[in-house]
Amino acid sequence: MPSIEVQTIESLRQARPAFWGGRGAGCRSTLHLEPAQVQQAVDRFKRFAPLLQRLFPELQASGGRIESPLLTVPAMQQALGLPPAMGQLWVKADHSLPVAGSVKARGGVHEVLEYAEQVAQQHGLLADGDYAQLASEQARAVFARYQVAVGSTGNLGLSIGVMASALGFQATVHMSADAKQWKKQRLRARGVQVVEHEGDYAQAVAAGRALAEQDPHCHFVDDEHSLSLLLGYAAAAPYLVAQLAEQGLVVDEKHPLFVHIPCGVGGAPGGVTLGLQQAFGPHVHCFFAEPVQSPCFMVEMLAGTAALPGMARHPSVYELGLNNRTEADGLAVPSASELAADVVRGFLAGVFTVEDETLFRHLALLQQTQGLQIEPSAAAGFSGPRALLESAAGQDYLQRQNLLPHMQNATHIVWTTGGLFVPDEEYARFLARGRELLA
Ligand SMILES: *Cc1c(COP(=O)(O)O)cnc(C)c1O
Numbered sequence: 001m002p003s004i005e006v007q008t009i010e011s012l013r014q015a016r017p018a019f020w021g022g023r024g025a026g027c028r029s030t031l032h033l034e035p036a037q038v039q040q041a042v043d044r045f046k047r048f049a050p051l052l053q054r055l056f057p058e059l060q061a062s063g064g065r066i067e068s069p070l071l072t073v074p075a076m077q078q079a080l081g082l083p084p085a086m087g088q089l090w091v092k093a094d095h096s097l098p099v100a101g102s103v104k105a106r107g108g109v110h111e112v113l114e115y116a117e118q119v120a121q122q123h124g125l126l127a128d129g130d131y132a133q134l135a136s137e138q139a140r141a142v143f144a145r146y147q148v149a150v151g152s153t154g155n156l157g158l159s160i161g162v163m164a165s166a167l168g169f170q171a172t173v174h175m176s177a178d179a180k181q182w183k184k185q186r187l188r189a190r191g192v193q194v195v196e197h198e199g200d201y202a203q204a205v206a207a208g209r210a211l212a213e214q215d216p217h218c219h220f221v222d223d224e225h226s227l228s229l230l231l232g233y234a235a236a237a238p239y240l241v242a243q244l245a246e247q248g249l250v251v252d253e254k255h256p257l258f259v260h261i262p263c264g265v266g267g268a269p270g271g272v273t274l275g276l277q278q279a280f281g282p283h284v285h286c287f288f289a290e291p292v293q294s295p296c297f298m299v300e301m302l303a304g305t306a307a308l309p310g311m312a313r314h315p316s317v318y319e320l321g322l323n324n325r326t327e328a329d330g331l332a333v334p335s336a337s338e339l340a341a342d343v344v345r346g347f348l349a350g351v352f353t354v355e356d357e358t359l360f361r362h363l364a365l366l367q368q369t370q371g372l373q374i375e376p377s378a379a380a381g382f383s384g385p386r387a388l389l390e391s392a393a394g395q396d397y398l399q400r401q402n403l404l405p406h407m408q409n410a411t412h413i414v415w416t417t418g419g420l421f422v423p424d425e426e427y428a429r430f431l432a433r434g435r436e437l438l439a
Contacts, residue, residue: 004393005307012299013320015292017355019387020301021397022348027301029346031339033231035278041110041228041235048113050132055166058098066105068093070243070413075369080362082385087258087410089385090249091366092240095374095419100159102330102378102418103233103268108159108221110232112148115219116167119146140168147172149212150221151205153264154183155330155418160221161192172218174208176201180329182423200324202334223265224337233271234278241279244411251280254406260384261415262377263288263351264333266297268417270340277347285349285401287388289380291326291356293317298351300336314338327356328377330418350397352387354380357437364434366416374419376430381414 004021011018049064059066070092077089097105120126120134123142133139148164149172150157157173164171171192175184176199184194197204205223212220223229244251251257257280261269266288273286288297296317302308303315316335317324324334362379366372388394398404422430 004396008393009302009307012295012302012353013322015322017292017353017358017383017387018295018298019350019352019391019393020298021350021393021400022301022345023397023401026305027345027348029343031342033234033274033343037231038234038237038275038278041231042238044110044113044117045235047131051134052099054132054135056099062098066097066099066109067239068095068097070240070247071370071372072247073366073370073372076366076382079365079369080382080386082412085408086385086389087407087412090411090413091370091372092259092413092415093372095372095378095416097420100155100162101420101422102155102159102375103415104155104159104418106236107226107229107232107267107271108150108156109163110235111221111226111228112160112163112167112169114228115148116143116169119143134167143168144170145217146170147212147215147218148221149174149208149218151175151201151208151223152179153201153204153330153332154179156221156223157187157194158183158421161187162190165190165192172208174204174211176204178332180426182426186421200334201332223267225339226267227339229267230271230274230340230343233268234275236272237275237279240276249411251283251411253283255283255409255411256403256406257284258349258385258388258410258412259284259286259415260289260381260412261286262328262331262380262417263290263297264331264377265337266300266340266344267337269415270337270344272415273344273348277344282347282401285403286344287349287384288351289384290351290353291328291331291359291380292353293322293326294324294328294332294334295322295351295353296333296336297341298353300338300341301345301348301351328359328380329375331377331380349401350388350393352384352391352394354383358383360430360434361437362434364431364438367431367434372416373422373427374416375422375427378416378418381416384414385412
């Protein structure tokens with residue numbers, strides 16, 4: 001086994017920052033999704049835009065489109081000590097996504113819309129193709145007979161709960177004990193039923209799924225297996241492609257695009273990676289960022305290879321002696337989505353892990369340098385560029401992919417995945433903690 005992998009596994013087991021580079025021999029996707037499938041999700045968002053514009057005043061200006069800006073962040077790049085020779089740093093600002101306040105607005109909203117479309121069609125509500133009329137009393141009365149349920153540590157629950165209740169569905173969110181109080185309150189204020197479960201995220205999901213299975217009028221959003229969620233995230237790609245073009249940012253063999261995106265079960269980063277892979281092929285390099293105690297996706301990628309002999313396929317982080325404890329909401333996930341893993345394995349650029357303290361440091365740095373307000377999980381991507389440049393495994397990846405001569409032309413996008421709805425007092429605590437660490 002090459003010594004680079006030995007180092008990666010050592011760091012992984014000791015909960016120190018680790019880096020794994022993908023696209024090696026034997027990295028093959030076992031599930032191939034077509035561009036047409038992603039396009040269907042893009043089209044669905046378009047069809048529903050007039051309805052969304054009607055249901056959410058904050059979507060008035062965008063015509064019902066749920067999108068975020070692509071921001072240049074030169075002061076942050078400098079504060080991170082990233083030299084111009086490594087390319088240019090940008091932020092894809094999903095922390096400001098309307099409706100759900102996180103990247104979950106993409107996948108979660110898409111799945112609820114797909115279900116609503118199905119129910120509406122069954123009841124002949126879309127006979128004339130007018131989606132805006134799904135806001136009518138008649139349509140809402142139909143939706144009220146159906147339930148949408150989800151198991152979540154928070155942000156997915158927020159997105160599903162808000163969207164489902166806005167359409168008139170009954171909405172139930174099963175939460176783990178560690179879910180934040182304010183997220184529960186926000187949901188309850190919207191009429192969403194919040195059920196609290198002992199144990200971790202995976203247990204909340206299992207309990208929610210079991211309850212939903214007994215009810216044919218209940219649709220359970222399954223974060224670990226849902227194709228609709230994944231495609232909703234993937235639908236982010238075409239708009240980002242347009243944003244890059246608008247900024248004059250070229251992506252090709254000599255102008256690589258690096259995307260650094262936080263990973264929980266892997267649905268959000270997996271979907272985004274799929275969409276960008278379809279747009280840019282091998283010239284986009286997506287890296288997933290995970291907490292050092294919850295590196296489920298890295299473990300999933302390494303399991304079954306020579307690096308982790310004897311480890312079962314689809315292991316959990318507990319099997320490596322890690323405790324899955326992190327302050328990064330939404331990233332405390334013990335085992336990865338096999339769906340996301342099967343889809344991205346063949347083209348994923350890599351996975352790196354980040355200590356919680358670094359999340360808080362980068363959260364504070366981003367506020368100081370650019371005035372952007374994100375939650376701790378959303379800061380995970382900022383460690384990516386340095387990890388890539390400074391770790392042996394990162395250098396190895398750049399070399400294997402023949403990227404070293406082109407780094408000064410590189411575009412690095414850090415995907416900030418959440419933050420808009422974090423209450424002020426809560427954010428003030430995050431910021432204070434980060435500032436203390438920076439001092
Ligand atoms: C859910 C979430 C992620 C990761 O998404 P997964 O689909 O679980 O991998 C990242 N950041 C934030 C803020 C999230 O809420």
